[in-house]
Amino acid sequence: MTSRILIVDDDPHIRDVVRIAAEGAGFATAEASNGQSAITHVTREDIDLVVLDIGMPQMDGFDCCKQIRMHSNVPVLFLTAQDDEVDRVLGFQLGADDFVSKPFSPRELVLRIKAILARGKSAPVSALSHGALSMDSLRHSCSIAGMELGLTATEFSLLAILLATPEQVYDRNQLIQQIYGPNSTMSGRTVDSHLRNIRGKAKELGCRDILVTVHGVGVKLGPCSG
Template sequence: MANQILIADDDARIRDVVRFALEDSGFQITEAATGLEALDRFGETPADLVVLDIGMPDMDGLDACREIRQKSNVPILFLTARDEEIDRILGFQLGGDDYVTKPFSPRELVLRIRAILARSASPAPADDVTVVQDLRLDENAHRCTLSEVELQLTGIEFSVLATLAKSPDRVFSRSQLIEQVYGQNTYLSGRTVDSHIRNIRQKARAAGYPDLIQTVHGIGVKLGVCQC
């Protein structure tokens, strides 16, 4: 069955571009022109992934994401005309899985959506639990805990941390993390990974683990101290 994608953008031309690209790739599409309309459409026709423009009237994409996250873990990809760090960080903190900056390549958008859906659809092996010191990652339950504290991670954040935890002594470059998390032949800015790592660090620091991810200057990142 074809995946259902909800596109929310107040620019009809952009909706047309996205719809044509996704329909040509075999997806089914629902559209909305505002944040409030997006919530209505999501309630009427459950989507497998939501594409949210950040700058929409009546309710922007960030507020719409907040509302959706209260009732669903559906993957969310942001569209934004503002390539500012605050948009990326806030979007990921609210539960976004990825973002694309306008103007964008429709082909790249389709590839990112396919990568997100493939990762979401892949069942975790039975009893797939990774434990490193106080860190415990349960991929079946999508649950991450540090000692007794649960970290509320997005799908991408969970995948990034799971990749590091499964090879705790390995240093991963940005490109290696992108390949592990998004799959091969995916072209993303390293800043995307940086934003996810920054969010994981912030959440771990709030749980009392400030050194969960360690930077190895000039090379990349690795799992850091997981024990208080």
């Protein structure tokens, strides 16, 4: 089934560049020129990934992502005019899956899109459980004590890695390589943001021990007592 990409940017030229690259790679596309229109698309259509510009007037990309996350865990790839780590950290805290800085290579953008979609469709094994935590990669579902744990594609992949080997302690570089690939330039703060999101979402469901930090070493799956 062809994945559908929503392109959100107030600049029609940028939308054209992304659309041509995405459709050339075999994706279907939809377009929105502002954040409110993007939210309408996400809530009414089957969208597999959102390419979202940060610097839009009225509703910027961050506010748009907040609204999207109220309705959906669809993967979000931010387009940003500057390579600012503060913006990246904030974006990941809001549930973004990746960033591409303008000006960007259409080929790199397509590769990033494919990588995000692949993370959402794959996990080490199909179904796993540990304590009150259960995951099923085929259904892309995750729950704690029967309550749905809504995760982005990257958060899901990260938790699936930890769940596959619950006794193993992973350092930041190991997690970056497994999720983004061995040549990734992602920083450890990016992983920290995803882990913080997982902890926060699990805590809302009453699970305060989903992850355990081994000081000076890394992180591993916790007891997940629920």
